[in-house]
């Protein structure tokens with residue numbers, strides 16, 4: 001911690017001068033001011049590179065500055081002039097580096113050379129690429145493929161991801177967990193059941209014509225700031241925006257566009273949300289049920305009185321299944337219960353219903369606040385129920401919008417990174433490559449963790465990411481990890497998972513997406529799919545951090561060739577020489593999605609993947625869009641335990657991080673500066689536990705209390721958050737999450753509702769913990 005710790009409410013808008021200052025500070029720290037600003041102008045442009053931060057859509061007609069504060073941070077972080085020479089690893093043992101904070105590990109700079117772990121000397125030492133591939137291949141050839149795990153973090157391109165997934169299947173398994181398993185898997189499970197597609201239906205064009213925006217559990221100002229531009233435009237058109245979030249997130253309140261000179265000079269702010277409801281964490285099913293109930297009952301009254309109905313009955317009749325029982329269920333709900341479980345007043349739910357009920361079209365936007373709950377799948381389905389009541393799927397200005405995380409996490413699934421064989425055209429793979437693909441379900445993230453804890457996993461390959469830091473149950477996972485025989489990490493920067501290794505370990509540094517990727521046929525573009533299903537090209541522009549880096553496709557091909565018997569149908573080297581050939585293979589595998597891929601990906605804004613639900617075709621079991629009734633309102637373990645001494649911990653991101661990548665210690669919009677070791681709680685709850693602002697506390701998990709699940713040395717910040725809930729940062733609080741505490745149906749760790757006990761630490765204890 002280098003900065004002064006301060007916590008006081010932030011009263012500026014999202015964006016604004018603070019945002020511009022932050023971009024320049026970041027470029028300065030990475031010594032990249034001149035290059036950085038020039039590079040940023042190429043971001044998210046048709047002939048430029050696509051941002052390595054979030055997955056928000058790239059408009060057809062981009063703004064000259066189509067980047068945001070956090071995209072700029074991510075760029076500066078990747079193109080930093082700080083590079084890690086081999087001497088660094090001579091000087092620092094992995095045991096020593098394990099004591100470094102996450103921030104310092106990545107801030108040390110870009111990885112520059114392939115390395116092998118020297119166990120005896122506890123150091124990473126250089127290895128040549130050819131030796132690394134040969135040795136990894138030899139290890140893998142001696143293993144049972146079913147006992148190996150190929151993880152992917154969500155940044156690697158469609159080209160790399162296709163090759164990686166194909167490699168896994170040629171080798172013999174479907175153990176392809178990805179970050180989506182910790183993220184929007186609840187979406188990928190819920191949406192196919194409800195509307196027959198696995199992804200969101202909203203496009204950028206819908207924002208320009210929508211009549212209403214509902215937002216649930218997403219932090220726009222920090223995690224997808226470019227969405228603030230269409231939101232600002234919608235708000236100025238008078239579109240009602242209604243937000244449901246236990247925390248007052250500044251981006252959903254007001255915004256000053258840092259790229260609009262007049263706004264900046266005049267200090268003009270745009271109000272974003274017209275209603276803001278601080279519901280109970282995990283209260284979404286009850287809140288949406290209340291809104292549905294209000295609508296259905298108002299519609300009953302209107303119909304009885306011969307007035308215009310509120311529901312879209314024609315749509316419901318023609319396109320949906322299960323309405324009658326859903327409506328009956330809503331009518332039967334009791335307002336007292338709905339108020340209790342949602343944490344909202346009946347009036348708040350009625351207010352939303354009346355605005356939503358009057359809007360010609362509406363979209364629902366959501367993030368981790370819905371998916372990372374025990375009832376995450378049901379929460380997403382409940383949101384669809386609300387949309388279906390008024391025909392808000394498959395018409396302009398309407399739809400469901402899960403805001404995905406990593407910039408290509410959605411695309412990785414599209415081209416085969418999944419543990420679920422039914423999502424992959426296995427027969428086509430068999431035809432194209434002349435082999436029998438594995439047909440049994442592989443391990444997802446939680447199952448891979450379980451297998452690692454049991455000592456069952458022989459090899460772990462990580463295509464990016466920081467698996468051990470992102471998953472629950474940190475302490476047990478770190479203890480079990482060294483039992484894995486082989487670990488291979490493909491990465492740009494050093495992180496904790498590179499310091500906790502298998503018996504035999506490799507750290508393979510790759511090009512970042514912003515860097516020039518020159519292969520035998522010249523500079524190569526790659527492609528990604530954004531959260532709105534747009535597939536577009538990305539061309540790296542910056543000189544690579546080191547001449548010893550390989551591209552991700554080259555690394556995947558290198559390992560695959562060293563592992564698999566030769567197969568003339570799989571031309572790994574030709575693919576690496578010309579990525580257009582990989583795209584041909586993708587097109588041959590998925591002709592409906594990737595028709596004319598090599599041309600269309602270069603069109604401004606890219607091309608949209610076809611989605612049946614957008615055309616009101618329902619690829620569900622009933623052939624209709626389904627109303628699905630939730631199992632109840634006790635959304636989480638903490639509420640199930642029903643003990644006032646147990647608090648519900650929400651783990652979330654600060655404004656100064658990208659997942660486990662910690663850029664700095666400020667959470668500007670929450671007014672928390674100089675530290676991440678905090679716990680936000682309201683004054684009444686603090687009082688109940690005899691705590692005050694600035695006190696140091698420890699948290700322990702309130703189930704299986706004999707387990708070592710504990711985080712110490714957190715500082716209390718009195719914060720505007722509902723009773724019974726506290727919030728603290730991910731990944732610092734991951735040791736508190738039991739591995740089995742995950743969403744039903746999707747196994748997304750329930751990181752937004754961990755039952756914990758809080759205890760004040762004495763001065764001496766706090767000092768020892770810090």
Ligand SMILES: Nc1nc2c(c(=O)[nH]1)N[C@H]1C(S)=C(S)[C@@H](COP(=O)(O)OP(=O)(O)OC[C@H]3O[C@@H](n4cnc5c(=O)[nH]c(N)nc54)[C@H](O)[C@@H]3O)O[C@H]1N2
Pocket residue numbers: 053054055070183216217218219220222223224244245246247249279280281282283284366367368369370403404405406650651652653654655657658659752
């Ligand atoms: N700068 C930056 N951008 C990012 C990331 C990053 O770390 N930094 N991460 C990327 C990734 S991988 C992802 S998945 C996304 C994540 O982006 P978000 O989905 O915004 O994820 P979180 O920061 O975890 O915050 C979730 C929000 O849910 C709210 N919330 C918590 N519990 C509940 C609840 O029960 N109900 C409701 N309604 N709300 C609740 C929290 O208050 C918070 O505002 O962002 C992506 N973009």
Ligand SMILES: Nc1nc2c(c(=O)[nH]1)N[C@H]1C(S)=C(S)[C@@H](COP(=O)(O)OP(=O)(O)OC[C@H]3O[C@@H](n4cnc5c(=O)[nH]c(N)nc54)[C@H](O)[C@@H]3O)O[C@H]1N2
Pocket residue numbers: 106152153154155156179180182183184368372405406463464465466467470471490491492493494495510511512513552651652653658659660661730731733734737751
């Ligand atoms: N408690 C709690 N836990 C959570 C969450 C939460 O909200 N709360 N959120 C979950 C979510 S939504 C997600 S998506 C996961 C994220 O989990 P991961 O995707 O595994 O983690 P990241 O922090 O995004 O990975 C960062 C690392 O990726 C590597 N990297 C960066 N760029 C590249 C590249 O271009 N290529 C390669 N090969 N490597 C690169 C760098 O070495 C960097 O250290 O965490 C999950 N865990």
Ligand SMILES: [Mo]
Pocket residue numbers: 179182183184404405406
């Ligand atoms: Mo994510």
